[in-house]
Every structure is written in C-alpha cells, then in structure tokens.
Amino acid sequence: LMDAADNVQDAHLRKKEGEKEEKKKCPYLDTIDRSKLDFDFEKVCSISLSNQNVYACLVCGKFFQGRGKLTHAYTHSTLFEHHIFVNLKTCLFYCLPENYQVFDSSLDDIAKCLNPKYSQAYIQGLDESMALARDVHGVSYLPGFCGLNNICGKSDYINVVVYALAHVIPLRNYFLVPENYQASSSSLLAKFGQLIRRIWSCHNFKSVISPHEFVQEISVASNRSFHIHSRAHAVDFLLWLLHSLHKALAEARLYVRCNIISNSVPQTKKPKFLPTTIIHAIFQGKLRIETMSRRTNLTSASIDTNKKDCEEAWEQTSVKEIPFLCLALDIPPMPLFKDSRGGNIIPQIPLFDLLTKYNGVKFFDSVKAGIQTRCRFTITKLPPYLIFHLKRFSKNNFTAEKNPTIVNFPVKNLQLNDHFAFESPFPSLIDTKFNLVSNVCHDLPAGLGKEAQQDPLQYGTYRVHLRHPASDQWYEIQDLHVAETIPQLISLSESLFSIYASSSSSSSTSGEPEKKN
Structure with missing residues (x-):
C-alpha cells in the first residue's frame, strides 16, 4: 500500500512538472552533506531491509523505505530533522515531511553520481581524454582507473576480472548505455552495467569504488560458487561471468525477437540455439581438434620411450570444431x-613456445583406462579479442601447487601468423597482430612455498595491469592502490591470464554484435 501510494504521488508530481507549474523553492538544500553519501552499498532499507521504494537521506547518507506517513523515511525526517531525500531508483528528490518534489540545479551532481549517463559523443572520446576527476574530498583520480574495495579481503579475484573486462573497448561501450540491455530481466546484467558506469564516471563522490551490490549478486547468481568468504580462481570466475552475461543477453534478444515475429512460441520450449551477443562477437573463436585413439598397454610415462609403437595404425579418428x-x-x-x-630456480620461457600447442602440427598424447589418445589443435578463427590462460595451478589428492615460471610475452605487436595454423582464407597480417589490453597476475606471499602445504589460491593476491590509451601509460591496480608501471615489468610478472586486442579491432568502439540471419 505504501509503495502504491508513493507511485501515485510520483505520477502526480511528474504531471505537475510536465505542465510547468510553479516549482517550490526548498529551504533545506544547505543541509546536504555530500561527504556522507555512498551509493555503492546495496540499496535496501536500513531498518526493514526491503528493497522496494528505497530513499537515501542526503544529510546522513542512510537508506530508508517509503515516503508517506508512517514510513521509515518519514519517521527519520521528523525525529532527526533531516529533510532532503532522493529515490535511489528514479533519482527524484523530495523534501520530507512536507512531501514535495525538489527541483534545483545544485542537485545535478548527486543525480550524476547515483546514475551516471553517457552520450555517444562522450563515449567516442573516452579513450582520448587525459583529464583527471576530483571527488568531494579533493582527491584526484583518473576515470576508469580508480581502486576497487577488496571486500573481506577475498574479493580481489572479482575486482581484477571486472577491470580486465572494463577496458575491452566494445564491451565497455556496450555496457555504458543501459538501453542496450534493459530488455533483460537479469539482475547480474544490471549490476555489472552499473559497476562499469561507475568505474568510468567522472562524477563520483569518492576516488574509490566498493562493488558490494555486484559481489552480492554474483553470490546469488552462482549459487555461492563465488562469494566473498573464499577466494576462487580468477579464470574460473571470468569464464562463468562471460557465460552468464552471454546467456542473459541472448535470452533477452530471443524474447524480444519472438514477441516481434510471432507469439506462437511456447515459453516452456527452450530454443536449440542462442543468438549472437556482444560477448561472443568479441571473445569467441573457433578451434579444430583432431583426435586419434587406440587400445594399448602403454602408460603415460612410457609413451615417449616407445616411438615406434606409437606410429602404428590408429583405430579411431575424429575431427570436430568447437568454439x-x-x-x-x-x-x-x-x-x-x-x-x-639451495634455492629453487625460477625458469623463464617465451610465450611463443607455449603457442606451439595450436600450430596444427604438434601432437599431445595421453593414456587413460588402457586407451591411448593423440590429439592436435588448429585455430580456424581468431576473435577480435583473444584471452590467454596460463595454467599455473595444479591440484592432486594431496597438495595444491602453483608454477611460478615466468612467461615472457610482448606488450605490443604480438604476431600470431607464424605460430598458428589457420584455415583458408588465411587472415591478413593486421588481423593476426595483437596488442596487450590487460594482464592479470597472481602473487604468493614470501615464504609460502611447497613446504607450507597451503592452497596458493587462498593465500595469494591478484593485481591487474591496464593501459591508458591517451597517454600510453600503464597502470598497476591492486585493490585500492593505483600506481604507474612500465611494460618491462609487466612481461616479467607471474601472469595468470591476458587479454589481447587485434590491431584491426583495437581502434573500434562499436558496441553492437554483427546481426546474423
């Protein structure tokens, strides 16, 4: 009933605004304290814990439900003489307990902080700007490079993945415009888009951001597979997030398409395929796998010592292409x-040695349950943005270990035409030249080695390297700490996964996937 009454009052106030009636001047605007406003927390009432019709007190920063009489916001206003409130969903300002809408240009900065909005012209020039923003405390920060709070000290794996994706230009541009995904009912999409808009906003009241809402939504959407009380593998979370975003976007596009074309599709019938989304348009490539198998008496340890036996005829051969x-x-x-x-030797290996896995020539042998399998991999299609996962962690029945081998990789001009066996038509040299966009690395504290018998995932920390296109300056972000770094140090880090952009797509700012019939 309270929500219905508030909605009726909102409609009445909007009607008055449309008729350009005389606007009432509020005498309490000087009581607003912007230093106490924090819109990063979950938008629920601090008393009833309800998420319906929540208002923020602009004097103390607390959240309360309702606006009419006998509501928590009304009671708070009368008891503490706090009069200015903002609706956290509609960004409309009200004065309580008089209950009238406030119109004043001095409140525009609060509305922009609560709900950042970007024009297409601003988005197109986002990577060319070197201007610093300033929060209410006078601290300068660079939009897109502000620190993320490490909640409970164990959400850093979420922070680095969010930052790595936030600097993929087409994906960032897509989520900066809420109209692109407002047809979806997924809360994960809405929270992810909201966090991306806050990261790139120049109107934040703080130079750091707390991803509370996004982290809580992740815990719910993943059925607590990823939560703040335990660290997880950053690559596992990255793949889960990309799959979840793609599924939500595809279902929304399919729902809209079915409503437009025909209403005869039953809702209980699941489609055989999902439409192409911005996720697959950016990151999805194709890989051909040739597999040969046969029965053998060999073991995994004796495969290399029996070369002659390995050259015999194979019983089964299969070829499949997977995304x-x-x-x-x-x-x-x-x-x-x-x-x-007496210390361990930390070897170094170039990235090109690892890329031979996908050259279409090298075979990989394995034996399981008396079946010897030999397979090789061939790249048939490169995506515009390529993600490399360096498999550092291994786990058996007794211990979990991390391989600290340094993989030397180029920051610019990674040419892949000589290391992959592409199918025809052969891609151009521009399409096979990639530049580093972001690099996520994992560090272990000093003294935590193999003898400690500790899970390296639970005791390590994550950090991310990002490049600012306008200044060509690299930054290292670890939780709330943002510092400049040089490319030479990036290539010597214990990288866990890296995102490369092809030279033909690195300058593209389009946020729409290709339309396919």
Whole structure:
C-alpha cells in the first residue's frame, strides 16, 4: 500500500512538472552533506531491509523505505530533522515531511553520481581524454582507473576480472548505455552495467569504488560458487561471468525477437540455439581438434620411450570444431634441481613456445583406462579479442601447487601468423597482430612455498595491469592502490591470464554484435 501510494504521488508530481507549474523553492538544500553519501552499498532499507521504494537521506547518507506517513523515511525526517531525500531508483528528490518534489540545479551532481549517463559523443572520446576527476574530498583520480574495495579481503579475484573486462573497448561501450540491455530481466546484467558506469564516471563522490551490490549478486547468481568468504580462481570466475552475461543477453534478444515475429512460441520450449551477443562477437573463436585413439598397454610415462609403437595404425579418428572463449596454455613443470645456494630456480620461457600447442602440427598424447589418445589443435578463427590462460595451478589428492615460471610475452605487436595454423582464407597480417589490453597476475606471499602445504589460491593476491590509451601509460591496480608501471615489468610478472586486442579491432568502439540471419 505504501509503495502504491508513493507511485501515485510520483505520477502526480511528474504531471505537475510536465505542465510547468510553479516549482517550490526548498529551504533545506544547505543541509546536504555530500561527504556522507555512498551509493555503492546495496540499496535496501536500513531498518526493514526491503528493497522496494528505497530513499537515501542526503544529510546522513542512510537508506530508508517509503515516503508517506508512517514510513521509515518519514519517521527519520521528523525525529532527526533531516529533510532532503532522493529515490535511489528514479533519482527524484523530495523534501520530507512536507512531501514535495525538489527541483534545483545544485542537485545535478548527486543525480550524476547515483546514475551516471553517457552520450555517444562522450563515449567516442573516452579513450582520448587525459583529464583527471576530483571527488568531494579533493582527491584526484583518473576515470576508469580508480581502486576497487577488496571486500573481506577475498574479493580481489572479482575486482581484477571486472577491470580486465572494463577496458575491452566494445564491451565497455556496450555496457555504458543501459538501453542496450534493459530488455533483460537479469539482475547480474544490471549490476555489472552499473559497476562499469561507475568505474568510468567522472562524477563520483569518492576516488574509490566498493562493488558490494555486484559481489552480492554474483553470490546469488552462482549459487555461492563465488562469494566473498573464499577466494576462487580468477579464470574460473571470468569464464562463468562471460557465460552468464552471454546467456542473459541472448535470452533477452530471443524474447524480444519472438514477441516481434510471432507469439506462437511456447515459453516452456527452450530454443536449440542462442543468438549472437556482444560477448561472443568479441571473445569467441573457433578451434579444430583432431583426435586419434587406440587400445594399448602403454602408460603415460612410457609413451615417449616407445616411438615406434606409437606410429602404428590408429583405430579411431575424429575431427570436430568447437568454439572457445579463451586459449589455455600449458606451462612446463618446474625443474627438480636447486641452485648452488639451495634455492629453487625460477625458469623463464617465451610465450611463443607455449603457442606451439595450436600450430596444427604438434601432437599431445595421453593414456587413460588402457586407451591411448593423440590429439592436435588448429585455430580456424581468431576473435577480435583473444584471452590467454596460463595454467599455473595444479591440484592432486594431496597438495595444491602453483608454477611460478615466468612467461615472457610482448606488450605490443604480438604476431600470431607464424605460430598458428589457420584455415583458408588465411587472415591478413593486421588481423593476426595483437596488442596487450590487460594482464592479470597472481602473487604468493614470501615464504609460502611447497613446504607450507597451503592452497596458493587462498593465500595469494591478484593485481591487474591496464593501459591508458591517451597517454600510453600503464597502470598497476591492486585493490585500492593505483600506481604507474612500465611494460618491462609487466612481461616479467607471474601472469595468470591476458587479454589481447587485434590491431584491426583495437581502434573500434562499436558496441553492437554483427546481426546474423
């Protein structure tokens, strides 16, 4: 009943606004304290914990439900003489307990902080701007490079994934415009888009952002597979997030398409395929896998010592083409021997040695349950943005280990035409040249080695390297700490996954996937 009454009052006030009636001047605007406003927290009433018709007190920053008499916001206004409130959903301002709408240009900065909006012209020039923004405390920050709060000290794997995706230009431009995905009922889409808009906003009241709403939505959407009380593998979360975003966008597009074309499609019938979305248009490539298998008496340890036996005829051969969102690269195991001082030797290996896995020539053998399998991989289509996953973590029945091998990778001009076996038509040199967009690395604290018998995922920390296109400056972000860095240090980090952009798409700012019939 309270919500219905508030909605009726809102409609009445909008009607008055449309008729350009005389606007009432509010005498309490000087009581607003912007330093106490924090819209990053979950928008629920601080008393009833309801998320319906929630208002924020602009004097103390607390959230309350309702606006009419006998509501928590009305009671708070009369008890503490706090008069100015804003609806957290509609961004409309009200004065309580008089209950009239407030119109004043001095409130525009609060509305922009609560709900950032971007024009197409502003989005197109976002990567060319070097202007610093300033919060209410006078602290300067660079939009798109502000720190993210590490909730409970264990949400850093979420922060680095969000930042890595927030700097993929087509994906960022797509989520900066809420109209692109407002047809979806997915809360995960809405919270992710809201967080992206806050990261790139120059109207924030704080130089740092707390992703509380997004993290809580992740916990619900993943059925607590990813939550703030336990660290998880950043790549596992990345793939889950991309799949969830694609599924939500595809279902929304399919729903709209079915409503436009025909109303005869039953809602209980699931489609055989999902439409192409911005996620697959950016990250999805194609991989051909040739698999040969046969029965054998060999074991995995004796495959390499029986080359002649391996050349015999194979019983079964299969060829299939599958889509991929990221390419997994196998890192060689650590050497068993130590250096002269008794310390472990940390080897270094170039990225090009790992890319031979997908050259269409190298075979990979394995034996399981008396079946020897040999397979090789061939890239048939490169995506505009390529994700490399360096497989550092291994786990068995006893221990979990991390391989600290340094993989040297180029920051610019990664040419892949000599390392992949592409199908015809052969792509141009521009399409096979990639530049680094973001790099996520994982660090272990000093002294936590193999002897500690500890899970490296639970005790390590994540950080991300990002490039500012306008200044060509690289930044390292770890939680709330943002610092400049140089490309030479990036290539020597213990990288976990990297996102590369092709030279032909790095300058593209389009946020719409290709339309296919």
